[in-house]
Amino acid sequence: MSTLAPLPSGALRIWLVGLAVYFLAVFHRSSLAVAGLDASERFGISASQLSSFVMLQLVVYAGMQIPVGLLLDRFGARRILTIGTVVLIASQSAFALAETYPVALTARVFVGLGDAMTFVCVLRLVNTWFPPRRIPLVTQLTGVTGQLGAIVAAVPMTWSLNAVGWTPTYLAAAGLGVVLLVLLIVVVHDAPDQRRVLGPRMSWPVVRSSLSESWRHLGTRLGFWTHFTTQFSATTLGLLWGYPFLVRGEGRTSAEAGVLLTVLVVAVMAAGPLLALFITRHPWHRSDLVLSIIAAIVAVWTVVLAWPGPAPLWLLVVLVVVVGVGGPASMIGFDFGRSFNPAHRLGTATGIINQGGFIATLLVVIAIGAVLDWRTPGSGSAYPPEAFVWAMSVQYVLWTLGMLQIWRLRRRTRAHLLAEDPTARERMRDLG
Numbered sequence: 001m002s003t004l005a006p007l008p009s010g011a012l013r014i015w016l017v018g019l020a021v022y023f024l025a026v027f028h029r030s031s032l033a034v035a036g037l038d039a040s041e042r043f044g045i046s047a048s049q050l051s052s053f054v055m056l057q058l059v060v061y062a063g064m065q066i067p068v069g070l071l072l073d074r075f076g077a078r079r080i081l082t083i084g085t086v087v088l089i090a091s092q093s094a095f096a097l098a099e100t101y102p103v104a105l106t107a108r109v110f111v112g113l114g115d116a117m118t119f120v121c122v123l124r125l126v127n128t129w130f131p132p133r134r135i136p137l138v139t140q141l142t143g144v145t146g147q148l149g150a151i152v153a154a155v156p157m158t159w160s161l162n163a164v165g166w167t168p169t170y171l172a173a174a175g176l177g178v179v180l181l182v183l184l185i186v187v188v189h190d191a192p193d194q195r196r197v198l199g200p201r202m203s204w205p206v207v208r209s210s211l212s213e214s215w216r217h218l219g220t221r222l223g224f225w226t227h228f229t230t231q232f233s234a235t236t237l238g239l240l241w242g243y244p245f246l247v248r249g250e251g252r253t254s255a256e257a258g259v260l261l262t263v264l265v266v267a268v269m270a271a272g273p274l275l276a277l278f279i280t281r282h283p284w285h286r287s288d289l290v291l292s293i294i295a296a297i298v299a300v301w302t303v304v305l306a307w308p309g310p311a312p313l314w315l316l317v318v319l320v321v322v323v324g325v326g327g328p329a330s331m332i333g334f335d336f337g338r339s340f341n342p343a344h345r346l347g348t349a350t351g352i353i354n355q356g357g358f359i360a361t362l363l364v365v366i367a368i369g370a371v372l373d374w375r376t377p378g379s380g381s382a383y384p385p386e387a388f389v390w391a392m393s394v395q396y397v398l399w400t401l402g403m404l405q406i407w408r409l410r411r412r413t414r415a416h417l418l419a420e421d422p423t424a425r426e427r428m429r430d431l432g
């Protein structure tokens with residue numbers, strides 16, 4: 001059995017600062033979830049204008065992943081994380097002071113931009129500062145802590161909005177970033193022996209070759225499709241459609257829907273470390289685990305959607321737990337990227353992979369809305385339960401596409417590894 005390599009001095013400190021910045025980014029990302037009514041009143045906007053805040057933020061986040069990955073490979077995590085934090089502070093302050101819908105919408109675009117710069121940088125710090133055997137666990141703990149940012153946003157934001165109102169609440173949230181910015185500048189170094197690590201200068205040929213080389217790696221594509229297929233069901237429920245589906249589609253009370261969505265988050269957090277343990281011990285079987293988790297998600301959704309009438313509570317609990325496991329399963333995508341890409345291109349690869357789940361979520365969120373409108377008589381939002389069966393079924397299209405791609409790419413990856421080294425399977429097990 002191999003022993004764990006010691007951590008370079010400062011690794012834990014640097015990770016904790018990066019983690020705090022990512023936590024804050026998710027806090028900002030989710031801070032509107034409990035402020036919907038206040039936002040509607042302040043800007044005089046409708047429900048669909050309100051949801052465009054979420055959509056736009058997602059579009060910017062997903063769209064920025066590749067540019068941010070390229071910038072990360074060029075300028076290093078320390079610089080990009082610092083710029084991301086400054087953008088978050090400035091945009092949340094602008095959001096705090098905004099009095100019209102267009103100004104608020106522009107501010108949220110920049111919140112999405114700052115947010116897009118944090119996660120991939122923290123993963124780069126993890127990959128640089130931690131020995132390979134610890135990376136899966138630290139990566140999962142990073143993802144799980146981010147999810148905590150979403151929950152933690154709810155209580156203080158609700159209290160503060162009621163107690164002191166919109167502008168002081170959002171200004172205080174922006175102020176938290178200033179403390180982290182100072183810590184970031186003082187503590188974070190790109191690598192154990194270097195404060196800053198710079199990659200090759202950016203030019204079109206360099207960018208083109210970095211992107212095409214990254215995409216050519218089977219591990220990047222396997223990572224992209226893993227991220228794409230595993231996380232969208234949980235994110236779609238958590239972000240927008242979980243509550244209406246459980247209340248209108250399954251006839252649950254608001255309180256029951258709230259508890260079920262909390263169980264989903266608990267499942268996300270509990271599963272992360274367990275999945276990390278498995279993939280550290282059995283790296284060859286990472287794709288088996290991914291495919292099994294997707295198959296379980298598809299199976300439980302099928303039982304729920306086929307159930308005559310509303311599904312019983314126990315079945316909905318099983319649904320949110322299994323769907324929740326898909327969140328941390330998406331992090332295995334980054335592990336594929338790390339295993340098969342050289343360090344100097346890891347930022348680009350991570351950016352490509354991280355787009356997957358967010359593109360899938362956007363497609364599903366939009367498609368569910370469209371199908372609900374199509375299957376609902378009249379023009380209101382009194383969606384009947386049958387409309388939800390149709391709407392939630394759009395997920396099968398993405399699951400099928402994703403599973404086929406993962407199946408195909410993992411066969412090619414395994415064949416490639418075994419052709420390079422017939423003992424690859426045993427060697428990986430020993431590394432684990």
Ligand SMILES: N[C@@H](Cc1c[nH]cn1)C(=O)NCC(=O)O
Nearest residue numbers: 119143144146268327328330331
């Ligand atoms: N897959 C998510 C994170 C996650 C971890 N556990 C459950 N979800 C992800 O890709 N996050 C990126 C981000 O910026 O939050």
